[in-house]
Amino acid sequence: xxxxxxxxxxxxxxxxADILRIRKIIFPVAMAGLAIAAFTAVSDWNxxxxxxxxxxxxxxxxxxxxxxxxxxxxxxxxxxxxxxxTGNHYSDKSALVAFSLAGSVVMVSFSNLAMLFLGIEIxxxxxxxxxxxxxxxxxxxxxxxxxxxxxxxxxxxxxxxVALIYGACGTFNLQEINAFVATNKSDLSGxxxxxxxxxxxxxSFKIAAAPFHFWAPDVxxxxxxxxxxxxxxxxxxxxxxxxYRLMAGCxxxxxxxxxxxxxxxxxxxxxxxxxxxxxxSSFKRLLAFSSISHAGYMLLPLLTLSDLxxxxxxxxxxxxxxxxxxxxxxxxxxxxxxDESIDSLNGFAKSHPIKAILFSVLLLSLAGIPPxxxxxxxxxxxxxxxxxxxxxxxxxxxxxxxxxVYYYLQVIIAMxxxxxxxxxxxxxxxxxxxxxxTCFLITxxxxxxxxxxxxxx
Amino acid sequence: MSLSLxxxxxxxxxxxxxxxxxxxxxxxxxxxxxxxxxIVLMCVELMLNAVNLLMVAFSAMHNDPGGxxxxxxxxxxxxxxxxxxxxxxxxxxxxxxxxxIDLLNKLKG
Amino acid sequence: MIFLSVPSDxxxxxxxxxxxxxxxxxxxxxxxxxxxxxxxxxxxxTFECGIEPQGNSRIPFSIKYFLVAILFVLFDxxxxxxxxxxxxxxxxxxxxxxxxxxxISLFMLGFLYIVRKGALKWE
Numbered sequence: 001x002x003x004x005x006x007x008x009x010x011x012x013x014x015x016x017a018d019i020l021r022i023r024k025i026i027f028p029v030a031m032a033g034l035a036i037a038a039f040t041a042v043s044d045w046n047x048x049x050x051x052x053x054x055x056x057x058x059x060x061x062x063x064x065x066x067x068x069x070x071x072x073x074x075x076x077x078x079x080x081x082x083x084x085x086t087g088n089h090y091s092d093k094s095a096l097v098a099f100s101l102a103g104s105v106v107m108v109s110f111s112n113l114a115m116l117f118l119g120i121e122i123x124x125x126x127x128x129x130x131x132x133x134x135x136x137x138x139x140x141x142x143x144x145x146x147x148x149x150x151x152x153x154x155x156x157x158x159x160x161x162v163a164l165i166y167g168a169c170g171t172f173n174l175q176e177i178n179a180f181v182a183t184n185k186s187d188l189s190g191x192x193x194x195x196x197x198x199x200x201x202x203x204s205f206k207i208a209a210a211p212f213h214f215w216a217p218d219v220x221x222x223x224x225x226x227x228x229x230x231x232x233x234x235x236x237x238x239x240x241x242x243x244y245r246l247m248a249g250c251x252x253x254x255x256x257x258x259x260x261x262x263x264x265x266x267x268x269x270x271x272x273x274x275x276x277x278x279x280x281s282s283f284k285r286l287l288a289f290s291s292i293s294h295a296g297y298m299l300l301p302l303l304t305l306s307d308l309x310x311x312x313x314x315x316x317x318x319x320x321x322x323x324x325x326x327x328x329x330x331x332x333x334x335x336x337x338x339d340e341s342i343d344s345l346n347g348f349a350k351s352h353p354i355k356a357i358l359f360s361v362l363l364l365s366l367a368g369i370p371p372x373x374x375x376x377x378x379x380x381x382x383x384x385x386x387x388x389x390x391x392x393x394x395x396x397x398x399x400x401x402x403x404x405v406y407y408y409l410q411v412i413i414a415m416x417x418x419x420x421x422x423x424x425x426x427x428x429x430x431x432x433x434x435x436x437x438t439c440f441l442i443t444x445x446x447x448x449x450x451x452x453x454x455x456x457x
Numbered sequence: 458m459s460l461s462l463x464x465x466x467x468x469x470x471x472x473x474x475x476x477x478x479x480x481x482x483x484x485x486x487x488x489x490x491x492x493x494x495x496i497v498l499m500c501v502e503l504m505l506n507a508v509n510l511l512m513v514a515f516s517a518m519h520n521d522p523g524g525x526x527x528x529x530x531x532x533x534x535x536x537x538x539x540x541x542x543x544x545x546x547x548x549x550x551x552x553x554x555x556x557x558i559d560l561l562n563k564l565k566g
Numbered sequence: 567m568i569f570l571s572v573p574s575d576x577x578x579x580x581x582x583x584x585x586x587x588x589x590x591x592x593x594x595x596x597x598x599x600x601x602x603x604x605x606x607x608x609x610x611x612t613f614e615c616g617i618e619p620q621g622n623s624r625i626p627f628s629i630k631y632f633l634v635a636i637l638f639v640l641f642d643x644x645x646x647x648x649x650x651x652x653x654x655x656x657x658x659x660x661x662x663x664x665x666x667x668x669x670i671s672l673f674m675l676g677f678l679y680i681v682r683k684g685a686l687k688w689e
Contacts, residue, residue, distance in 0.1 A: 012675065015675075016675065018683075114523075114527050117530065117531075125538055129544075129545075132548060135548060141545060141548045142563055156484065156504035156508065159508040167515040170515075529647060529649075533644060
């Protein structure tokens with residue numbers, strides 16, 4: 001709870017900082033606030049407190065996901081600060097980011113469908129603005145508008161599902177719905193099933209799982225790069241946290257039924273994401289499709305609900321998010337040259353030999369090469385899916401991750417090619433260096449010691 | 458319980474569900490097929506209002522005020538969402554001089 | 567428990583209706599009757615002084631109206647959260663009051679932000 005208050009506090013301070021002409025304090029306040037938020041998330045461990053008539057429930061699961069989100073946010077903030085400072089909307093953008101973070105914390109700690117809805121909306125409405133925040137660029141406007149339309153559409157579908165479930169159970173509380181489902185397991189009405197399906201579809205838009213992914217490549221490409229990094233990491237982790245909390249807390253009794261839905265979503269996402277990614281020439285678009293495929297992998301642990309589900313989601317989310325943020329720090333440098341094609345990376349290894357190795361490691365972690373974090377994430381995800389007996393799904397997952405290795409290697413090869421006709425210069429600021437090294441270290445450590453996360457929940 | 462609520466409860470809830478589902482589908486088709494962005498925005502609103510109708514109907518059916526409070530939240534959030542959407546549309550109009558949705562095809566790969 | 571309402575219970579509302587409709591009618595019609603009437607070409611112009619009006623009035627209007635309208639809608643809608651509080655005012659007691667003060671103060675912070683950003687300036 002205090003995590004939420006600390007983050008909302010950052011937002012309010014950042015919002016009025018421009019009025020009070022204290023723009024300089026935004027970065028220190030944000031860092032301090034996020035540190036406090038991380039500390040309070042840790043101190044919420046094992047407290048299991050319910051707030052506001054059981055609207056929010058901070059259990060260990062919520063604390064772990066909040067902590068992950070806050071840590072990603074700290075690294076993201078360090079990466080994004082040079083970009084946020086350009087232009088005269090520094091305080092507005094930081095405030096929107098903080099509010100969006102508050103929404104994501106609500107999304108992983110709700111105990112009532114009303115709070116889930118509010119969390120999703122607080123997260124999304126701020127992000128619509130941020131996606132269109134490059135005001136004079138039509139591409140950014142287009143991205144913002146597409147994100148807005150798809151987000152509002154998904155919200156409508158999600159809410160229709162909520163309304164149908166409310167009609168069947170007469171409550172929005174997760175525990176009461178769970179009790180209702182448990183007692184009426186044999187004769188649940190079609191209304192209930194329709195409601196669950198519509199809610200899954202609504203959340204699938206947010207996690208960008210195929211076949212509800214079509215907005216993602218356009219929005220990721222058009223938005224400012226730092227915002228794309230935010231969307232593909234924090235939003236995805238928060239949405240998966242919400243999805244797991246909803247399915248495990250509410251509909252665990254009928255999981256044979258919704259497992260089928262998740263199998264379809266997962267297989268289609270992995271195949272579409274990976275196959276489409278091989279055909280991209282823009283690096284940002286490639287990362288967009290790869291994030292779709294990672295949504296497919298992250299759905300695998302959800303196929304069976306066990307003790308391992310939450311932790312393997314957390315591990316995969318952490319591995320994916322830290323590697324992505326590191327890679328996006330490279331993309332943000334590329335965006336300054338206005339050339340985000342993979343070919344523009346030619347000659348990168350020659351001018352920045354150490355950085356090329358770091359980026360290669362991060363890319364290989366996304367591809368799932370041992371002993372990096374991405375491999376451990378995939379290992380536990382596949383293991384969880386195997387335990388549920390879906391051997392054929394795991395086979396498809398392995399084949400599609402081999403396709404993944406192909407296009408990640410293409411990027412690495414592009415970096416090690418000699419300079420072509422383009423000789424772009426890459427200027428890394430100190431912030432980006434810090435982010436890069438931090439992400440690299442976390443990726444290595446999580447790969448070698450996955451038990452830092454596994455086994456905690 | 459007031460008289461009007463009793464009268465309302467005599468209408469079968471299925472009628473409300475059907476009406477809400479029809480309104481919702483009109484909204485969905487509008488979002489998917491209309492070309493004018495303002496009409497798309499109105500269709501999104503129609504979807505949300507269909508949900509509101511459904512919530513209120515179920516709220517009366519279960520005799521539970523939770524659904525009505527949820528409707529308040531949906532209304533407030535919808536207002537915020539639409540204002541953001543309209544602001545983005547004004548931006549697009551400033552930069553391109555049109556609000557036709559077919560114009561938004563710059564991002565392709 | 568069913569409250570049976572008799573027509574006399576609605577007396578205050580009827581009075582309220584009569585007063586409010588009467589006020590509107592009075593301001594619209596009676597002012598026409600009691601005011602002095604002077605009709606001339608100059609008086610019927612759109613602007614009595616300054617430049618001659620030209621063209622149609624159905625032109626795209628300023629973006630300022632849009633901004634003010636949007637802000638109005640946002641602040642207007644938030645009032646619905648005060649209805650449940652007002653209905654349960656006594657039950658919620660001090661706790662509810664403090665919560666509401668917090669809500670309104672955050673709300674006023676947003677208003678302060680708008681004013682200081684100059685969103686309501688016309689020039």
